[in-house]
Amino acid sequence: MTIYNQQDSNIRKTWLLMALFLAFIIAIGYGFSYVYQSPGILYFAVIFSLVMNFASFWWSDKIVLKMAGAVPADHDTYTELYHIVENLSITAGLPMPKIYIIPDLAPNAFATGRNKEHAVVAVTQGLLQIMDKNEIEGVIAHELSHIGNRDILLQTVVVVLVGFIAIASDWFMRAQLFGGGRNSDDNKAGGLLMIVGIVLAILSPIIAQLIQLAISRKREFLADASGALLTRYPEGLASALEKIGNYKAPMMTANNATAHMYISSPFGGQAFKGMAKLFMTHPPVEERVKALRGITV
Numbered sequence: 001m002t003i004y005n006q007q008d009s010n011i012r013k014t015w016l017l018m019a020l021f022l023a024f025i026i027a028i029g030y031g032f033s034y035v036y037q038s039p040g041i042l043y044f045a046v047i048f049s050l051v052m053n054f055a056s057f058w059w060s061d062k063i064v065l066k067m068a069g070a071v072p073a074d075h076d077t078y079t080e081l082y083h084i085v086e087n088l089s090i091t092a093g094l095p096m097p098k099i100y101i102i103p104d105l106a107p108n109a110f111a112t113g114r115n116k117e118h119a120v121v122a123v124t125q126g127l128l129q130i131m132d133k134n135e136i137e138g139v140i141a142h143e144l145s146h147i148g149n150r151d152i153l154l155q156t157v158v159v160v161l162v163g164f165i166a167i168a169s170d171w172f173m174r175a176q177l178f179g180g181g182r183n184s185d186d187n188k189a190g191g192l193l194m195i196v197g198i199v200l201a202i203l204s205p206i207i208a209q210l211i212q213l214a215i216s217r218k219r220e221f222l223a224d225a226s227g228a229l230l231t232r233y234p235e236g237l238a239s240a241l242e243k244i245g246n247y248k249a250p251m252m253t254a255n256n257a258t259a260h261m262y263i264s265s266p267f268g269g270q271a272f273k274g275m276a277k278l279f280m281t282h283p284p285v286e287e288r289v290k291a292l293r294g295i296t297v
Contacts, residue, residue, distance in 0.1 A: 025049035138237030141227035245285035
């Protein structure tokens, strides 16, 4: 897949995800309105899903930065980092993104924003402390590749929408368990709807997690390759990934909602085998490093 195909694919996936979210919330709203005989619930679901889609498009990056505890990087304090980002942005033909610092000793980084004109690159203090300049350049080039490939909107929208799906499902389960529904014994349709609703509530977080994983893993290989070509030095990123993979402690702000956004898992170095690989947010570091060291520039 070429970079341009990847960009178009990410745009389509973003709109598809938002459309599926809209349909999902309306379906839940319809179920509630039917069970509780209140059309107002359906109207609320429609309005709420539209508002959530709007918010996820315009403000999800701010939500993600807040969840990560990221703060704007002071230019005088992080002068070298600014120069690295600026030089690589020029090389990549991208506008200079905003730079944020995550006060965490675990080495990691991510990019966010709705487009390249409103992009942010966030790095941890730990990454800046244990990486040399070539490794930092490799990490920044990887994140700029996410921006150039238009990954950032998709991965940022996922945080808000997928996270809310899990919350809505839990809400639906609690509503069913604690009563308030129709009591007619002969209403088989209503009973069936409640059963389907409970099944949906159980499965939807799993489905949401699988969506999150599917959009993340293959994208990392492309960003690795694009970043290596940007710096013309694949070893810088390969070495950085090894250091991140060897750091065993998780990030203080690590959570499942934002894990897919980082350059590597924020839960610390972990070994996954067999079926466990299916539930990783990132490809194994070893595979990424091997691929990078096989690149000829």
